[in-house]
Amino acid sequence: MARIELCNITKKFKKVTALDNINIDVKDKEFFVLFGPAGAGKTTILKTIAGIEFPDEGHVKIDGKIVNLVEPAKRNVSMVFENYALYPHISVFDNIASPMRSPLYKKDEETVKKEVYRVASMMKIDHLMERLPSQLSNGQRQRVALGRCLVREPNVFLMDEPIAHLDAKMRHFMRSELKEMQSSFNTTTIYVTHDYMEAMSLGDRIAIINEGKIEQIGSSDEVYYTPANEFVAKLLGEPEINIFPAELEMDGRGLKVRMLGQENLIDICDDVAKVLNKKGSGKLDVGIRGNDVKFSFEKIDDNYLKGTVYIVEPIGNKTVLTVSINKQLIRIIAPNDFRAEMDSSIYIKFNMDNAMFFNGEDKTFIIRHNQDHYLRR
């Protein structure tokens, strides 16, 4: 267990800047998630910590000591690779045992056997011990790779999308297993994923990475409820958050917003209005998640906006209803038995209490109603 710091890390592969001045401070025993799209630089961050890649600039520290010049084997990190990297010519048992037979971290064979079976039963692969990696499915290989990572007591576990190749059911099972194990790990863990649910359910904190830069670091509540910008907001949640331009307007009773080219002005909360008022008249975007939109086939009050049903997608426990208003598509979560004719009229109402407001120019977060509530949780 250890604190892991990346200080001003820049890494280039010829013309590609894979990491651009990355700063991360992972606390001892923290479960820290790196989350972002493919090509963001997540794997490169892990490899830099492991010592397999060398930064062009900056320092990697383990427990306060700069380790840039320490070779990978001596950093005492345990990494599970995206592509499993199992030894093809030895059995599952020997693959999992291999870290405990290396010269630097050698254990007696009795301990090896005990440890291998402990993690193998955790990973539900104890019936596969004699097989070669080529005789396993991808999901099984991935669990072997994860098991091999977990047999050690390293400074830090580095896990690169360790359950991405499992089928949906197994992935869900392993996600809860990992969550359960997390408390007993007692070891700093840096976990890479491109799945927002994994990120949110596992991470003590999440760093959102994009094009070699950090967009935001925070708890799952912080990044979900107060995303630093529209990019982060769009990465978290399914269906993707609705974000569209809006205009501020004064009427007799105060500041309102005009959205989606509609006649009626929509009320906003006082604390939000205060901040937006100060900001002045620049471009504004509103973000509203699909579960914060009501719908009705009749106009119930003036806050309902008229649109047409664009698409209805039942996805099991809910339906994603997409409504077109003024050429903008709004995704709404509806009950699973919801049905409607394409192109029929429908009225929708945004729950402005949960709306987020972004700067329409640089797309950064400005404010949401009651925002301190989300930051303190």
Ligand code: ADP
């Ligand atoms: P992620 O794991 O987030 O998908 P990576 O860290 O693998 O992203 O890659 C970040 C960027 O660096 C990508 O543009 C990728 O193509 C590039 N890259 C990574 N490794 C190498 C390499 N060995 N040689 C050249 N480019 C690389």
Ligand code: MG
């Ligand atoms: Mg990767």
